[in-house]
Amino acid sequence: MSYMADFSGKESHIKHIHPVLRWIMFEADYYCYQMNKPYVVTSIIRGVKDGISKSKTHQTGRAFDVSVKGWSETFIEMFINYLNAMFSSYAATSASGEKRLAVRHNSGHGDHIHIQINSKYSLDLSGVNL
Ligand SMILES: [Zn+2]
Numbered sequence: 001m002s003y004m005a006d007f008s009g010k011e012s013h014i015k016h017i018h019p020v021l022r023w024i025m026f027e028a029d030y031y032c033y034q035m036n037k038p039y040v041v042t043s044i045i046r047g048v049k050d051g052i053s054k055s056k057t058h059q060t061g062r063a064f065d066v067s068v069k070g071w072s073e074t075f076i077e078m079f080i081n082y083l084n085a086m087f088s089s090y091a092a093t094s095a096s097g098e099k100r101l102a103v104r105h106n107s108g109h110g111d112h113i114h115i116q117i118n119s120k121y122s123l124d125l126s127g128v129n130l
Contacts, residue, residue, distance in 0.1 A: 005029045006040040013044035016128050017061040018121040020090050024083065024101075025064055028115070031082055037075055040067040042112055045125060057092075057114075060122035065112045068104070080104065080113060090117045 007014065014022060025041065032039035043065040046058035057063035068076050083102040084091070091101035102115045 003033050003036070006038070008040065008042050010041065010044045012130050016045060016123070016125055016130070017064070018117065018123055020121055021062055021064065021117050024087055024090070024115060024117070027086065028066065028079070028083060031079065035075065038070050040069065041065065042067050045130060057116040059125065061125050062119070062121045062123070063114060063116035065114050068111050068113060076104065076113070083115065092116055092118050
């Protein structure tokens with residue numbers, strides 16, 4: 001069986017993110033491996049000047065994006081439900097009190113799943129060279 005995770009050339013980002021996020025990133029990798037689906041991480045750390053996100057989750061090492069290219073709607077739902085169930089205690093809480101770790105986004109830079117952990121895990125990455 002051939003399976004290879006794809007980090008879109010952003011491997012150097014991985015050591016800088018919060019260990020909880022790294023754990024989720026690799027859990028998601030193993031889940032895709034088991035389900036025989038491609039695993040493509042499209043974005044990890046983004047600087048302020050990249051200006052894509054309105055939130056600071058990618059700037060502070062507590063978010064990454066996964067492409068849903070080649071995934072069925074069923075698998076997208078399974079993947080989101082799996083991560084939300086397993087890592088709910090690490091999720092951010094919305095204003096309405098809802099805990100959401102993995103959220104599907106289809107705006108700007110393509111159809112993807114945005115995965116973010118609670119703001120208490122924010123890191124100062126301003127001095128980091130990627
Ligand atoms: Zn994102």
